[in-house]
Amino acid sequence: NMNKINYIGLLLLLIAFSCANKKTTTHEEEQLTAKKPNVLLIYTDDLGYGDVAKYGGQIPTPNIDKLAAEGLLFTNAYATAATCTPSRYAMLTGEYAWRAKGRGVAPGDASALIRPGRETLPSVMQRAGYRTGVIGKWHLGLGGDEGPDWNGELNPGPLEIGFDYSFIIPATGDRVPTVFVEDHHVVGLDPSDPIEVSYRKKVGDRPTGKDHPELLKMMWSHGHNHTIVNGVSRIGYMAGGESALWRDEDFAQTFVDKASRFITQDSEKPFFLYFATHDIHVPRIAHEKFQGVSGFGPRGDVIVQLDWTVGELIKLLKEKGLEENTMIIFSSDNGPVLDDGYEDKARELLSDHKPWGVLRGGKYSAFEAGTRVPFIVKWPAQVQSGKTSRAMVSQVDLVGSFAGFLGQEYNAQHAVDTQDAWAALIGEDSEGREGLVQEALFSNLTYIRRDGYKFIPANNGPDMVPWGPVIETGFAEKDQLYNVKEDPGETEDISAASPGIVDEMKSALQQIKDK
Ligand code: NG6
Numbered sequence: 001n002m003n004k005i006n007y008i009g010l011l012l013l014l015i016a017f018s019c020a021n022k023k024t025t026t027h028e029e030e031q032l033t034a035k036k037p038n039v040l041l042i043y044t045d046d047l048g049y050g051d052v053a054k055y056g057g058q059i060p061t062p063n064i065d066k067l068a069a070e071g072l073l074f075t076n077a078y079a080t081a082a083t084c085t086p087s088r089y090a091m092l093t094g095e096y097a098w099r100a101k102g103r104g105v106a107p108g109d110a111s112a113l114i115r116p117g118r119e120t121l122p123s124v125m126q127r128a129g130y131r132t133g134v135i136g137k138w139h140l141g142l143g144g145d146e147g148p149d150w151n152g153e154l155n156p157g158p159l160e161i162g163f164d165y166s167f168i169i170p171a172t173g174d175r176v177p178t179v180f181v182e183d184h185h186v187v188g189l190d191p192s193d194p195i196e197v198s199y200r201k202k203v204g205d206r207p208t209g210k211d212h213p214e215l216l217k218m219m220w221s222h223g224h225n226h227t228i229v230n231g232v233s234r235i236g237y238m239a240g241g242e243s244a245l246w247r248d249e250d251f252a253q254t255f256v257d258k259a260s261r262f263i264t265q266d267s268e269k270p271f272f273l274y275f276a277t278h279d280i281h282v283p284r285i286a287h288e289k290f291q292g293v294s295g296f297g298p299r300g301d302v303i304v305q306l307d308w309t310v311g312e313l314i315k316l317l318k319e320k321g322l323e324e325n326t327m328i329i330f331s332s333d334n335g336p337v338l339d340d341g342y343e344d345k346a347r348e349l350l351s352d353h354k355p356w357g358v359l360r361g362g363k364y365s366a367f368e369a370g371t372r373v374p375f376i377v378k379w380p381a382q383v384q385s386g387k388t389s390r391a392m393v394s395q396v397d398l399v400g401s402f403a404g405f406l407g408q409e410y411n412a413q414h415a416v417d418t419q420d421a422w423a424a425l426i427g428e429d430s431e432g433r434e435g436l437v438q439e440a441l442f443s444n445l446t447y448i449r450r451d452g453y454k455f456i457p458a459n460n461g462p463d464m465v466p467w468g469p470v471i472e473t474g475f476a477e478k479d480q481l482y483n484v485k486e487d488p489g490e491t492e493d494i495s496a497a498s499p500g501i502v503d504e505m506k507s508a509l510q511q512i513k514d515k
């Protein structure tokens with residue numbers, strides 16, 4: 001009898017438990033879904049540490065400033081490279097780009113650099129139940145080993161590595177082909193007027209900037225003197241595709257419109273949108289409504305346009321009631337440059353605006369301004385507003401951080417350099433990373449530690465970027481050591497006084513390289 005009662009009791013207990021368990025699971029699931037924020041990653045191009053008013057800039061950027069005022073502003077956040085392609089590669093894969101050759105600034109006819117099967121940030125988000133999109137500048141190649149087929153299917157591309165939707169500038173605004181690609185195809189292409197692209201020889205009969213400067217609305221200064229499209233000569237030659245050609249003036253509005261359609265799409269799922277602006281890369285051709293408004297010339301005008309873009313995106317979220325639970329991350333792929341190939345008076349019209357802020361160097365450079373970039377996180381539901389964080393964060397950590405937060409496994413064999421920096425991203429860890437590697441021009445690597453020590457290994461590179469832009473490379477024939485915490489402008493090389501630290505840094509860098 002006793003046994004029977006026990007047995008029934010146990011059974012009841014089991015039933016009660018399993019019901020309770022079931023209920024808890026569903027409830028937790030619901031809670032997690034409810035908590036999962038939308039993620040809008042606004043990735044700007046060539047925007048310097050000092051280009052945003054909140055970081056000391058003189059050009060008005062009220063919308064970006066508001067983002068910072070309502071979010072968390074980082075003062076020690078880094079892109080992994082001082083140029084575009086490697087920074088983007090690392091951010092999307094969680095692996096430093098320099099681990100393999102061929103991931104420098106990609107030509108406009110490059111094959112896809114991130115191949116299907118690779119671990120990526122959008123794949124992590126997809127697995128966590130997000131719908132994912134990329135809008136804006138890509139610059140990571142398209143197509144297989146034979147390169148992109150502009151007149152056919154552009155595959156592999158973003159859709160093969162975790163994005164559900166893509167609307168992109170294939171490479172950069174200054175490279176051919178000057179057309180948009182949506183999902184697998186060039187937008188608006190007339191099959192009877194196929195596109196031909198060459199980076200070696202002239203194709204077709206469009207005039208070039210070299211032979212016909214009188215046709216240009218913006219003169220080239222170095223490179224950029226090949227095929228003319230929309231009054232601007234580009235890097236590379238292009239024939240055909242007349243009906244698909246873009247108008248540079250319309251980039252910002254076009255991307256905002258595409259983002260609006262993506263964000264407002266009817267869906268149960270939260271979204272992850274990688275919104276990569278063309279601004280403020282060259283050619284700096286703002287929409288007519290922004291031309292001349294900044295008083296700082298075309299470079300200032302595209303900063304104003306960028307700020308407008310940020311304002312439009314926020315307005316959109318607000319209108320849809322999504323502002324509270326959308327995490328916006330705002331950053332840049334590399335530091336600032338003035339003359340990057342067109343005569344747009346960027347230097348002459350600077351006045352007291354300092355694109356590099358308190359830092360030394362700029363785009364391409366091993367000095368801080370090459371890779372230390374604006375970085376703002378706003379997420380009203382979770383992140384305290386109006387704070388500044390000195391935590392050292394790197395864009396390579398987005399993969400590990402989102403995987404961690406969303407409870408997703410990721411392929412750590414692929415994403416070897418990423419770490420879970422979630423606590424730092426939401427303002428709960430004020431220290432951040434132990435150290436990180438930065439890639440400058442010619443794949444030269446530097447190492448920076450969170451206590452502020454920065455090591456630039458000896459190399460025989462030139463002192464100055466060897467083509468047009470007047471930027472110090474940061475290279476020297478002997479090892480350099482700076483303390484960027486105390487000396488953010490890298491004015492004093494302290495390597496001679498601290499040989500022990502130089503050794504530590506050297507071996508830390510070597511260890512990461514050997515990983
Ligand atoms: C350089 C271009 C520069 C810019 C850069 C890539 C010349 C002389 N200069 O080679 O204008 O396009 O590549 O910039 O061609 S990035 O931000 O996409 O890395």
Ligand code: CA
Pocket residue numbers: 045046083084281333334
């Ligand atoms: Ca860039």
